[in-house]
Amino acid sequence: MRAPIRIRMTAWYVAVLALVLVAVGAFVLVRLRSDLTDSVDRNLGPAVQQIATGYRAEGVGEFRDTSATVLSGERAASQVRDGAGRVVAFYGDPVARRPMRGAGTVSLGGTDFRVASRAVTTRGGQRRIVVAASSLEPVDRSVHRVLMLLLVALPVALLLVALAGWWLARRSLAPIERLTSKAEEIGPDALDERIDVPATRDEVAHLARTLNTMLDRIETGVSEQRRLVADTSHELRTPLAAMRAELDVSLLHDDLTPAARRVLESTREEVDRISATVDDLLVLARADEVGLAAIHEPVDLHDLAASATEPFATLARARGVELRLEGPPAPVVGDPDSLRHALRNLVDNAVKFTPGGGAVVVRSERHNGVAEVQVIDEGPGIPADLQDRVFDRFFRVDEARAGAGSGLGLAIVDEVARAHGGRVSVRPHIPCGSVFTLSVPALPERSST
Numbered sequence: 001m002r003a004p005i006r007i008r009m010t011a012w013y014v015a016v017l018a019l020v021l022v023a024v025g026a027f028v029l030v031r032l033r034s035d036l037t038d039s040v041d042r043n044l045g046p047a048v049q050q051i052a053t054g055y056r057a058e059g060v061g062e063f064r065d066t067s068a069t070v071l072s073g074e075r076a077a078s079q080v081r082d083g084a085g086r087v088v089a090f091y092g093d094p095v096a097r098r099p100m101r102g103a104g105t106v107s108l109g110g111t112d113f114r115v116a117s118r119a120v121t122t123r124g125g126q127r128r129i130v131v132a133a134s135s136l137e138p139v140d141r142s143v144h145r146v147l148m149l150l151l152v153a154l155p156v157a158l159l160l161v162a163l164a165g166w167w168l169a170r171r172s173l174a175p176i177e178r179l180t181s182k183a184e185e186i187g188p189d190a191l192d193e194r195i196d197v198p199a200t201r202d203e204v205a206h207l208a209r210t211l212n213t214m215l216d217r218i219e220t221g222v223s224e225q226r227r228l229v230a231d232t233s234h235e236l237r238t239p240l241a242a243m244r245a246e247l248d249v250s251l252l253h254d255d256l257t258p259a260a261r262r263v264l265e266s267t268r269e270e271v272d273r274i275s276a277t278v279d280d281l282l283v284l285a286r287a288d289e290v291g292l293a294a295i296h297e298p299v300d301l302h303d304l305a306a307s308a309t310e311p312f313a314t315l316a317r318a319r320g321v322e323l324r325l326e327g328p329p330a331p332v333v334g335d336p337d338s339l340r341h342a343l344r345n346l347v348d349n350a351v352k353f354t355p356g357g358g359a360v361v362v363r364s365e366r367h368n369g370v371a372e373v374q375v376i377d378e379g380p381g382i383p384a385d386l387q388d389r390v391f392d393r394f395f396r397v398d399e400a401r402a403g404a405g406s407g408l409g410l411a412i413v414d415e416v417a418r419a420h421g422g423r424v425s426v427r428p429h430i431p432c433g434s435v436f437t438l439s440v441p442a443l444p445e446r447s448s449t
Helices: 002-058 061-072 139-184 205-252 256-287 301-319 335-353 407-421
Strands: 077-081 085-094 103-108 111-121 127-135 298-299 323-326 331-334 361-368 368-374 422-429 432-440
Touching: 002 077, 002 111, 002 127, 002 139, 061 077, 061 085, 085 256, 111 139, 205 256, 256 432, 298 301, 298 335, 301 323, 301 335, 301 361, 301 368, 323 432, 331 335, 331 432, 335 368, 335 407, 335 432, 407 422, 407 432
Parallel strands: 323 361
Antiparallel strands: 077 085, 077 127, 103 111, 111 127, 298 331, 361 368, 368 432, 422 432
């Protein structure tokens, strides 16, 4: 948002101004040459008329005297040609020794001259052409001098304009940058904040009011969504508990047929899965409302990992998966229930996606003031382009994984980690699988003894 827009605005401003200045400069040069040339013509026209009149009256002597009097331009010259085009008299610059033919701007001896002529008839009845010329070198010097001044002044002017444009663009965009910075600070956990509306009646104030109106709608929608999730989850817990109890009672009867028992056991598994999803929704609803780290007390991540791993031992053996717990104590300060829930989700995820014959390792570590638990599986792994998205709510990598959960487990792990000032990450495990790492600040050594 910031520097690129200012640069583009300044660049466009300078580019447009440069085109305007170049056009104006070109017009000035053309107009200057035209005016100076017209000035030469205004002097040359009457001069050649007087020279022609003197020559007709008094001949060659008067021609030279009049030329000396009326010709004042640089390298001025005059001549008289006969009917055959021969020069019979000349005055001034050496170019007059040769016939000066043409009118207007004529190149004579490699130099441009303005040329004017008059036809006269002498007293003896001879027809002659009187020609006067004046060099355009003064005009060229004046135009060149102005051109040099423009070539020096225009870059300086453009530089000053660029600096002024940058300052103006920065000042103009400053209110929008403040709005943008404030909008960037307003996240899902701070939807009650609003953007300060400037005390003006311009587009910036309108933008601020529009953003605040949008935030009002977003806050209302998110609040209603969270309330719906929480209320629905609470309402579902009681019937699910009743269904689970009824299924447990039914499974205790010995007179069930094998087919009926399989159906009831399958239904019991589905009820457990729905109950876990409801529990996850309640956890996320609590995280949105008050946060997850409600209790702060010294706990050991290794002990929490052990209690989170224990319920999956039977499932791991049934699937032919080796489940191991390793590592030293890793004391932290936090909410034991939230941390245990997060670790349980990581272990559950690892056991479900590790094929038979594989292993799941739950390892605690402590280093550089950080306590962490790594959950290493030998499953299909997470594609590199999806590793940042697996912690989003309801995100599942593919259809094969979709049936294994609701896509909330890893989102809860991320919420718990951030509530404790830590983070959760995933990286590939060689040769196959993934390594999920839950890291939180460790309890200082002197406080853990």
